Amino acid sequence: MSNEIVVKGVSPELISAILIECQKDFKGASKELLMRTFSDFVPNLIELQMAQELLKKEVTSEEQVNEIGFFAQKLKTLVPLRTGADGKRKDLKADSLITGRVVDAIGGYLKDGFQAIEAHAKIQATFAERAEAKRNRDLGEQRAKTLVMYGEALLVSEELGKMNDAMFDAYTLQIQKDAENKIAGEKARKERADAEEKRIKDEAEAAKLEQARIKEENTKLQAENARLQAERDKERKAIEAENARLQAERDKLAKAGDGVKIQVLADEIEAIKLPYIESYAKEIEALAGVMVRFVAFARKQKNA
Numbered sequence: 001m002s003n004e005i006v007v008k009g010v011s012p013e014l015i016s017a018i019l020i021e022c023q024k025d026f027k028g029a030s031k032e033l034l035m036r037t038f039s040d041f042v043p044n045l046i047e048l049q050m051a052q053e054l055l056k057k058e059v060t061s062e063e064q065v066n067e068i069g070f071f072a073q074k075l076k077t078l079v080p081l082r083t084g085a086d087g088k089r090k091d092l093k094a095d096s097l098i099t100g101r102v103v104d105a106i107g108g109y110l111k112d113g114f115q116a117i118e119a120h121a122k123i124q125a126t127f128a129e130r131a132e133a134k135r136n137r138d139l140g141e142q143r144a145k146t147l148v149m150y151g152e153a154l155l156v157s158e159e160l161g162k163m164n165d166a167m168f169d170a171y172t173l174q175i176q177k178d179a180e181n182k183i184a185g186e187k188a189r190k191e192r193a194d195a196e197e198k199r200i201k202d203e204a205e206a207a208k209l210e211q212a213r214i215k216e217e218n219t220k221l222q223a224e225n226a227r228l229q230a231e232r233d234k235e236r237k238a239i240e241a242e243n244a245r246l247q248a249e250r251d252k253l254a255k256a257g258d259g260v261k262i263q264v265l266a267d268e269i270e271a272i273k274l275p276y277i278e279s280y281a282k283e284i285e286a287l288a289g290v291m292v293r294f295v296a297f298a299r300k301q302k303n304a
Contacts (some may be wrong), residue, residue: 005034005038010038010042011043020103022106029098029101047081051074054117055117064127066111071125075118081111083117089104092107136162146172147160147172183294269291
């Protein structure tokens with residue numbers, strides 16, 4: 001049937017492609033229906049036929065500025081062509097199921113055709129943008145690797161790639177400074193913690209030594225107190241013994257006669273050592289003479 005369908009202005013190749021692609025939907029449709037329906041879509045078919053030429057062109061370098069601009073311009077016209085063809089489909093769709101299928105088939109083919117061309121044109125029109133985005137991603141990933149030593153990067157690789165060299169150098173310096181400040185802060189905190197730990201340890205050691213010193217001093221004091229107490233006890237006992245002896249002598253003397261008493265007094269006088277006092281030298285000399293004469297008298301009485 002493809003040879004029987006001829007539409008003015010539309011290439012036989014396009015008609016044939018549509019008939020083959022949509023043969024399931026065209027089943028049961030008469031030649032007259034197909035001819036009438038194709039004729040209704042002639043302007044759209046011609047536009048698709050012309051637009052298909054874009055599929056033969058392709059951008060291979062971001063330096064193809066003219067070609068990229070050409071596709072960008074064409075992209076603006078393809079959308080209304082696609083929507084126009086779909087609008088035509090809706091306008092032509094009749095109540096008849098067969099007519100509806102034919103209209104849907106041709107309209108759908110036109111829609112798909114324009115969509116494919118539109119997608120192709122969009123890819124070509126955004127070639128430079130996609131190339132730049134890829135460069136940014138690659139550069140960002142490379143830059144992110146250089147920041148690993150400073151910890152997790154604050155920005156994703158794509159944002160790093162968008163920076164110029166000056167911005168990235170400044171960002172790297174900031175990251176480096178932050179990392180150094182963090183290390184310095186952690187070092188300072190550790191040093192303070194170590195110093196505090198040492199201080200507590202030193203204080204504990206000093207307290208321990210002080211306790212040992214106090215204990216040693218207390219031991220010495222106790223020993224000294226015991227020694228002094230022993231000396232006091234010894235002196236007290238000696239005094240008590242001497243007092244007892246003197247008391248015994250006094251008791252003995254009290255019972256003795258005058259002869260014994262005078263001899264005891266003479267002994268005590270002999271035991272006295274008179275001091276030399278210059279101001280009272282004569283008086284002391286006189287006293288010494290009296291003492292000598294008394295002792296001589298007492299001894300004489302003893303021997304009588």
